[in-house]
Amino acid sequence: MRDDVAKQLERSNEAFRNIVWPRMRALSLVGGGRLISVESVTAEGMARDLDALAGVDFWIVYEGRGMRAVANRVQWPDPPRAWNTFTFRTSGKIESPMEWEKRVLAMMGDYQHPHLTIQAYLREADSSFMSAAVAKTTDVVSYVMREKDKLDSGICRRINPADGHLFLAVEWVALEAAGIEIQWESA
DSSP: OOHHHHHHHHHHHHHIIIIIHHHHTTSTTTOOOEEEEHHHHSOHHHHHHIIIIIOOOEEEEETTTEEEEEEEEEEOOSSOOOOOEEEEEEEOSSSSOOHHHHHHHHHHTTOOOOSEEEEEEEOTTTOOEEEEEEEEHHHHHHHHHHHTTOTTSSEEEEEOTTTOOEEEEEEHHHHHHTTOOEEEEEO
């Protein structure tokens, strides 16, 4: 992994653990539990596979009950703006499958995928919290697959001007309006 990518990943994981998770863990959709980073408990090759193939960044351990896999994305928009969307990378500079394709393939093939998706928006200057949301990954992906061609679906495609990557963005309010269980916090 390139040094700049590794630094960004560590920054994101640290912000998720220290800023986002304390706000998300009490939500009923999350249900508490103990957060564990995939990298901290998994051999390097397996951690890479969990990330690259399954999109799993963290585990939530519910003592005596079970575990859930979590995908997370922390973004620092500049200028600061809480977009209040779930985003999935659909194309970029590398040839391997992007997040969106991995989620769809995993769900269609009945393979491991994150049970929950958590997305957060922080301010670049000081990493202060703006907003974050959680939903079941299957609910978000199913909604996009069903509604992506409708103009009023709250789904759009965005290009990140910093790196040229293309993203699918799904508005949290659109998911809520469709009856999908989603919970979020705002500053």
